[in-house]
Ligand SMILES: O=C(CO)COP(=O)(O)O
């Protein structure tokens with residue numbers, strides 16, 4: 327089974343009102359934990375690589391690890407570039423074996439975003455690769471750059487229609503109140519479901535993407551803090567809201583922060599409880615299991631994507 331694009335995955339997800347999890351990967355243990363979970367759940371899967379991940383691990387290591395995961399698991403996996411900043415990084419990932427790319431032109435003007443996205447779509451489609459774009463701007467930390475809530479903006483539904491028509495893009499990340507990182511809401515969590523419903527109505531059958539969709543489960547924050555961490559005031563998107571979004575045209579839900587918290591909580595606990603351990607396998611093995619358990623939890627309780635292959 328080779329790597330696959332997101333096209334058939336999204337068609338099936340849209341039809342059956344569930345979402346495919348897009349999990350950020352940075353190393354072997356993270357990839358193995360995620361893929362093991364998806365295999366046991368027989369769930370469709372997107373593994374995504376940020377520019378930062380590509381810098382950290384190098385493109386060649388990540389692609390070879392993901393190819394190994396496909397061969398070892400037999401799963402149809404989509405390998406996606408997360409938040410491509412310019413045409414060059416998208417081209418490099420298309421040329422380098424990715425099956426899907428995101429061009430994130432959301433920091434540019436509407437017209438510049440369209441022109442940039444169109445250029446990537448033309449190149450990617452000519453090479454059999456699907457494209458995600460972003461309209462509206464999420465707050466939070468993205469590629470080590472903090473977008474303040476004053477610079478964030480929700481997606482305009484009419485602009486979304488024009489954007490999709492003029493670019494030919496395959497899926498669209500929208501801003502309805504989620505944000506990247508562990509600190510998503512100061513008060514009660516709210517998402518603009520009215521806006522989401524409007525976009526879905528204007529763009530029927532079109533797959534939408536929700537970034538910044540970690541739940542920041544309190545028990546993992548508490549475990550980090552119990553074993554020497556200092557993560558205060560963290561809050562994510564409640565699971566019920568994500569399930570609701572999955573029934574309203576959101577076909578891809580991005581999760582990174584929850585994997586980071588699961589892995590860090592596990593490593594912190596292991597080293598605190600076993601102070602004489604110094605073989606990395608001793609703490610990375612349970613860390614990999616923690617990733618697996620988190621992804622299984624997401625597939626069952628947030629994505630509703632078990633047994634959808
Ligand atoms: O959107 C994301 C990656 O693109 C990840 O979002 P979280 O920070 O909520 O996990």
Ligand SMILES: O=C[C@H](O)COP(=O)(O)O
Nearest residue numbers: 376378379468469506582
């Ligand atoms: O959207 C951002 C993802 O969580 C990736 O984060 P990163 O750029 O730190 O790898």
Ligand SMILES: [Zn+2]
Nearest residue numbers: 430432460464
């Ligand atoms: Zn963005």
Ligand SMILES: [Zn+2]
Nearest residue numbers: 506537538580
């Ligand atoms: Zn994102």
